[in-house]
Amino acid sequence: MKRSWSASVGMAAGALTVGVATLLAGLMTQMGLAAGTPSPLFAVGGAFVDRTPPWLKDFAVATFGTYDKAALIVGMTLVLTVVCAVIGIVGARRRTAAMVAFEVVGAIGMLAVATRPHSGTLDILPTLIGTAAGLWVLSTLWQRAAKAEHGTPVDRRRFLLGAAGVTVVALAAATVGQVLGQRAGQAVQSRAAVRLPKAATPVVISAGAQLGVKGITPYIVDNADFYRIDTALVVPQLDTAGWSLKVHGMVDREVTIDWATLLTKPMQNALITLTCVSNEVGGDLTGNAVWSGWPVRELLKMAGPKPGADMVLSTSSDGWTAGTPLSALTDDRNALLAMAMNGQPLPFEHGFPVRLVVPGLYGFVSATKWVTSLKVTTFADDQAYWTPRGWSERGPVKTESRIDVPRAGDRVSAGKVAVAGIAWAQHRGIVAVQVRVDNGEWQPARLADEPSIDSWRQWVLEWQAVKGNHTITVRAIDAKGVVQTQTEAPPAPDGATGWHTITVNVE
Numbered sequence: 001m002k003r004s005w006s007a008s009v010g011m012a013a014g015a016l017t018v019g020v021a022t023l024l025a026g027l028m029t030q031m032g033l034a035a036g037t038p039s040p041l042f043a044v045g046g047a048f049v050d051r052t053p054p055w056l057k058d059f060a061v062a063t064f065g066t067y068d069k070a071a072l073i074v075g076m077t078l079v080l081t082v083v084c085a086v087i088g089i090v091g092a093r094r095r096t097a098a099m100v101a102f103e104v105v106g107a108i109g110m111l112a113v114a115t116r117p118h119s120g121t122l123d124i125l126p127t128l129i130g131t132a133a134g135l136w137v138l139s140t141l142w143q144r145a146a147k148a149e150h151g152t153p154v155d156r157r158r159f160l161l162g163a164a165g166v167t168v169v170a171l172a173a174a175t176v177g178q179v180l181g182q183r184a185g186q187a188v189q190s191r192a193a194v195r196l197p198k199a200a201t202p203v204v205i206s207a208g209a210q211l212g213v214k215g216i217t218p219y220i221v222d223n224a225d226f227y228r229i230d231t232a233l234v235v236p237q238l239d240t241a242g243w244s245l246k247v248h249g250m251v252d253r254e255v256t257i258d259w260a261t262l263l264t265k266p267m268q269n270a271l272i273t274l275t276c277v278s279n280e281v282g283g284d285l286t287g288n289a290v291w292s293g294w295p296v297r298e299l300l301k302m303a304g305p306k307p308g309a310d311m312v313l314s315t316s317s318d319g320w321t322a323g324t325p326l327s328a329l330t331d332d333r334n335a336l337l338a339m340a341m342n343g344q345p346l347p348f349e350h351g352f353p354v355r356l357v358v359p360g361l362y363g364f365v366s367a368t369k370w371v372t373s374l375k376v377t378t379f380a381d382d383q384a385y386w387t388p389r390g391w392s393e394r395g396p397v398k399t400e401s402r403i404d405v406p407r408a409g410d411r412v413s414a415g416k417v418a419v420a421g422i423a424w425a426q427h428r429g430i431v432a433v434q435v436r437v438d439n440g441e442w443q444p445a446r447l448a449d450e451p452s453i454d455s456w457r458q459w460v461l462e463w464q465a466v467k468g469n470h471t472i473t474v475r476a477i478d479a480k481g482v483v484q485t486q487t488e489a490p491p492a493p494d495g496a497t498g499w500h501t502i503t504v505n506v507e
Contacts (some may be wrong), residue, residue: 001419002149003089005159009141010088010098011081012166013134016081017106019170019177021130026180028126029237033118037234037318039177039274040109040127045072045233046318047112054390054492061278061491065285066228072235072297080105091142091301106131117319120161124227125218137166166352190239192351192381194345196292199269203290208449213420215405217385219448219458221287223341228349229276229285229363231385235348236317236370243353244298245337249313249375252304259353262337265294270334270359271452273424277362282402282500288455290343291357296374305330305376313382314356315373323384324358325394326376333359334454337371359454360427362495370481392494396502399484401459401476401500403431408502414467417506418446420460425478429453435461438470445474453479465506473501 018041025038037043049072052060064071083105091098113119141163148159210219240259247255269292279285300312307327312324313366329335335358339346346352351369358366364386375382379393387393401423406412423430429450433444448458463472475484488498 002145003092005145005149005163006089006092006142007085008088008163009138009145010084010086010091010102011336012141012163012170013088013102013137014080014084014105015167015170016137016173017127017130017134017170019130019173020133021109022177023128023173023180024129024177026125026177028122030180033122036113036118036123038113038115038123038126039234040106040113040130041073041076042234043112043116044109045069045076046071046231049231049233052174052389057389057491058278058490061229061276061285062280068229069233076337079477088138091138092145095139095142099135099138102135103131106134112499118317134346141166145296155221186239186241187348187352189316191348193344194240194339194353196340196345197263197267198293199267201269203269203271205271205451206289206449209451209458211420211448211460213405213418213458213460215407216420216458216460217404217422219288219456220342221289221346223289223344223350223496226287226289226341226350227276227285228438229278230369230370231320232316232318236372237348238317238353240353245372245373245374247299247374247376249377250306250309251376252297252306253302255299255303257299262339262354265298267292267339268295268334268336270336270357271455272334272336272357272359273426273455274363274367275400275424275426277364277391277395277495279496280491281400281488281496281498282502283496286456289341291334291336291338292340292343293354293357296332296337296358297331298334299337300326300330300374300376309376309378311377311379311382313375313377313384314368314371315372315375316368317370317372320368321384322356322365323379323382323387324356324361324366324394328358328361328366333358335366360397362397364391365393365395390493395494397424397426397499398495399423399428399430399476399478399482400444400497401474403472403474403500406502406504409504410507412465414465414506417463417465418460419463419472419474420458421474421500422456422458422477423474425458425476425480426454426484428482429479430457430476431479433457433459433474435463435472435474436476437463437472439473442475458494467506469499469503469505471503473499475499 276285445459
């Protein structure tokens with residue numbers, strides 16, 4: 001049997017397995033029968049993410065940014081394609097061994113599904129049925145391929161059309177299943193029906209907070225453009241009716257609050273810039289928004305943290321955890337159980353129905369999306385998701401700045417050039433930004449208004465550019481008097497440092 005034909009048999013069988021499993025997983029999700037992650041592709045991907053070493057995670061974020069999940073799915077698909085092709089080739093001569101190998105691949109998928117958070121008995125059915133369908137295709141197409149090799153042109157056409165038809169059906173099934181899985185009816189309807197209470201004190205953003213410089217990052221980032229970094233390959237689709245948040249652990253009394261009760265609480269609006277600890281110097285993994293919700297300290301006050309507690313372990317619906325200093329959730333900062341983002345119910349990708357937003361801390365220790373549990377505990381007794389992976393226990397945001405315009409490598413005309421960008425030091429505020437050209441004297445930039453010390457601040461310097469290649473560097477100074485450090489450090493274990501520097505050509 002031709003090797004290419006054998007390989008196509010394996011790839012078609014693998015594609016049908018994934019397609020059928022994804023379709024059935026989507027139907028289960030749509031019908032509310034799925035408890036965990038019934039899609040084998042996403043279950044294996046989730047298990048891989050959970051076991052990803054820190055260096056590989058850093059590489060993925062640095063290389064692919066917010067497309068890291070798409071890159072993982074593409075990589076997994078390529079690996080599965082190669083594995084199935086090899087199984088198809090082996091099966092041309094050793095059918096039993098190839099069938100057993102295919103079953104092992106299916107069993108790995110079922111094991112991944114069964115071990116995902118909140119998995120239920122029914123969750124493995126899509127993978128089980130998909131694997132059975134793949135085994136049937138293997139057997140059928142191998143027979144057709146063997147007949148086609150020594151048969152008539154009609155036999156060869158039947159085999160090729162059969163393999164192509166199976167692949168097309170598999171792709172269609174996977175597409176439909178993915179759409180169904182992402183459009184969990186109850187969750188979409190639940191979000192559409194949300195009517196948010198008005199905050200007692202609305203956020204006022206002065207016109208002076210936004211500099212009129214073309215190319216500078218907007219002061220408020222649109223929801224659709226806001227960066228997304230998390231471990232969820234499949235975005236949780238929660239509805240408000242089934243959501244609740246439990247406070248437990250080292251407390252005087254356990255407290256559970258549901259959506260209806262949360263709506264009765266006095267809402268606050270807060271301007272807060274979120275920053276991912278994986279953000280490189282000059283990177284774009286930071287965003288500013290108006291968040292609306294109820295202060296976390298009020299909920300913790302109801303539970304009554306016991307003496308000795310110093311950490312709150314928050315858990316999302318998909319099992320991810322963050323360890324936040326108790327003091328950051330009980331002091332006067334606007335740490336929120338956020339329900340809205342820029343005046344709209346939270347997007348599913350950003351934590352609907354409720355997430356944590358804590359100013360002054362990197363997201364890996366504070367910004368839990370789809371939050372369902374707050375355990376009052378100690379850093380000595382509990383570890384969050386990223387801590388055993390080599391990241392620090394506590395993640396205060398460092399004073400940083402970024403040049404937005406011009407971009408590195410840009411060609412600009414001689415004369416007046418606006419050098420502009422943003423600077424941030426959440427919960428401290430920015431009091432000065434300085435720019436230097438070609439290692440010259442530091443020049444003070446003009447600052448935009450600062451409506452909140454918890455959000456970033458825009459800045460601009462009017463530079464009289466002269467012909468040639470020039471290096472531009474920026475640094476910020478926060479309200480504590482801390483000057484942004486020149487020392488270069490990678491994101492791990494507690495955030496990147498250094499001065500953002502670019503080179504431009506003036507013509």
